[in-house]
Amino acid sequence: MGLAIIGFTIVLRFLLNPLTRPYMESMKKMKEYSKEIDKIKKRHTDDKKKQAMAVADFYKQKGIKPGAGCLPYLLQIIVLIALFNVFSRVLSSNGEVINNINSLLIDPLKFTSETTLNTRFLYLDVTKPDVIKIPNFPITLPGPLLFLAAFVQVLSAKIMTPYVEKEEKLAKKTPQESDDFSVAFQKSSLLTFPIFTLLIGMSFASGLALYWFLFSLFQVVQQYRQSGWGGLTGWIRKVKVLKSTYETSS
Numbered sequence: 433m434g435l436a437i438i439g440f441t442i443v444l445r446f447l448l449n450p451l452t453r454p455y456m457e458s459m460k461k462m463k464e465y466s467k468e469i470d471k472i473k474k475r476h477t478d479d480k481k482k483q484a485m486a487v488a489d490f491y492k493q494k495g496i497k498p499g500a501g502c503l504p505y506l507l508q509i510i511v512l513i514a515l516f517n518v519f520s521r522v523l524s525s526n527g528e529v530i531n532n533i534n535s536l537l538i539d540p541l542k543f544t545s546e547t548t549l550n551t552r553f554l555y556l557d558v559t560k561p562d563v564i565k566i567p568n569f570p571i572t573l574p575g576p577l578l579f580l581a582a583f584v585q586v587l588s589a590k591i592m593t594p595y596v597e598k599e600e601k602l603a604k605k606t607p608q609e610s611d612d613f614s615v616a617f618q619k620s621s622l623l624t625f626p627i628f629t630l631l632i633g634m635s636f637a638s639g640l641a642l643y644w645f646l647f648s649l650f651q652v653v654q655q656y657r658q659s660g661w662g663g664l665t666g667w668i669r670k671v672k673v674l675k676s677t678y679e680t681s682s
Contacts, residue, residue: 434553437639441646445654448507452654461496512644519637529559558639578633581645582626588648589622591655591662 462469472490476483491497522532529549534542551559562575574582633641661668 433549433551433558433639434556434642437553437558437642438646441643441650444511445647445650449654451507452651453658457658461494465490465494465496508647512640515640515643516636519640553642556638556642558642559637561634561636562638562641563634572634574630574634575638577638577641577645578630581633581641581648582629584645584648584652585626585629586622587664588651588655589625590667591652591664 469487469490472486473483476486518536522529522536529551530543530545530547533549537543551557556562556575556577562577564573564575565571566573629641629644633644655662
């Protein structure tokens with residue numbers, strides 16, 4: 433079952449690739465024209481309405497479509513909701529997986545009653561949540577796969593956004609507070625969905641966490657190959673500085 437989930441994830445990524453490519457190309461162009469965009473923002477620092485209109489006109493002139501990634505994300509959410517329903521109906525933990533699968537298939541495709549399904553994958557049983565129960569304590573924590581899925585989501589969301597270091601500096605010089613709020617909101621949104629994944633994932637089959645982890649990982653690799661590290665640039669620079677400092681001190 434674990435291998436089936438991996439195969440499904442790979443096929444789905446290939447099917448969605450033509451839809452995600454326009455957004456990634458737009459992100460690449462935004463990186464290429466970052467200096468011009470910064471100049472436009474600086475010219476209209478005191479008027480956010482004119483700044484937004486000027487940037488929008490520049491995007492239109494250069495063929496940049498930041499909203500091109502909406503459709504792939506909507507499709508991802510639809511697939512995720514569908515998998516929630518399928519996993520909750522099919523991957524039950526009461527030993528009736530084959531019967532649940534047969535209830536969704538037509539007669540020629542149904543399995544026999546003697547068929548067994550291997551639901552073990554690495555340390556997981558994909559029909560059960562990936563959780564860690566602490567003995568003698570009424571506490572249940574997310575398992576390693578859920579933490580990996582949440583972490584890769586943070587990377588995916590960060591890499592899908594353009595590098596915003598200059599925007600943060602510009603926001604600090606802006607007399608209006610709306611710009612600072614937008615930067616802060618962008619940062620907080622990077623953590624909202626991963627935290628939600630950790631909490632809600634503890635109640636669902638780990639097969640869903642496996643799918644989401646692989647899907648997000650493939651997305652990170654695809655985005656990096658298309659347009660570089662994106663919003664992760666600042667993090668990578670900090671890691672390099674810390675590494676250089678450590679090597680110098682040692």
